[in-house]
Amino acid sequence: xxxxxxxxxxxxxxxxxCFADMWIRVAAAFxxxxxxxxxxxxxxxxxxxxxxxxSAWQTGVLYHLLHAVVLLALGLYARxxxxxxxxxxxxFAAGIVLFAGSLYALTLTGIGKLGMITPFGGLSFLAGWVxxxxxxxxxxx
Numbered sequence: 367x368x369x370x371x372x373x374x375x376x377x378x379x380x381x382x383x384c385f386a387d388m389w390i391r392v393a394a395a396f397x398x399x400x401x402x403x404x405x406x407x408x409x410x411x412x413x414x415x416x417x418x419x420x421s422a423w424q425t426g427v428l429y430h431l432l433h434a435v436v437l438l439a440l441g442l443y444a445r446x447x448x449x450x451x452x453x454x455x456x457x458f459a460a461g462i463v464l465f466a467g468s469l470y471a472l473t474l475t476g477i478g479k480l481g482m483i484t485p486f487g488g489l490s491f492l493a494g495w496v497x498x499x500x501x502x503x504x505x506x507x
Contacts, residue, residue: 389441389455396434396462403427403470411473419473426469433458433491440498454501457494461487 404427411420437458444451465487472480 385450385452386441386444389437389444389451392455392459393434393437393441396430396437396459400427400431400434400466403430403466407473415473419476422469423473426466426473429491430462430466433462433494436494436498443502449501451498451501454494454497457490457497461490461494463487464490 404424407420407423407427411423415423437455440451440455440458443449465484468480468483468487472478472484
């Protein structure tokens with residue numbers, strides 16, 4: 367298998383810090399979207415969807431914003447300590463997309479089968495917390 371020369375990438379950024387900055391930006395984007403979607407649900411959906419769907423939307427926003435803050439903390443931790451946090455961060459990001467995204471789509475479309483995606487997002491969140499425990503539970507050598 368040929369070696370891939372990553373020298374050009376090293377010149378662009380110090381890899382651990384570069385990925386830390388990426389997760390900080392991802393967290394900022396998720397945070398922005400979470401606030402916007404929360405406001406949309408509170409103002410545009412009230413009275414237009416059932417109470418059950420509005421509750422599902424609010425649950426999506428809650429988990430979305432909570433895990434956006436966790437992603438921000440992970441990115442800041444990675445920047446400060448040079449620790450690789452890609453596995454838990456990726457799982458949290460997937461959880462936001464799958465869990466909250468499916469609840470948003472369910473609310474907007476009324477297609478109940480979209481709720482079958484939600485548990486996969488929940489599993490991503492749980493796996494992210496386990497990965498976080500493993501990554502942050504290691505003591506430096």
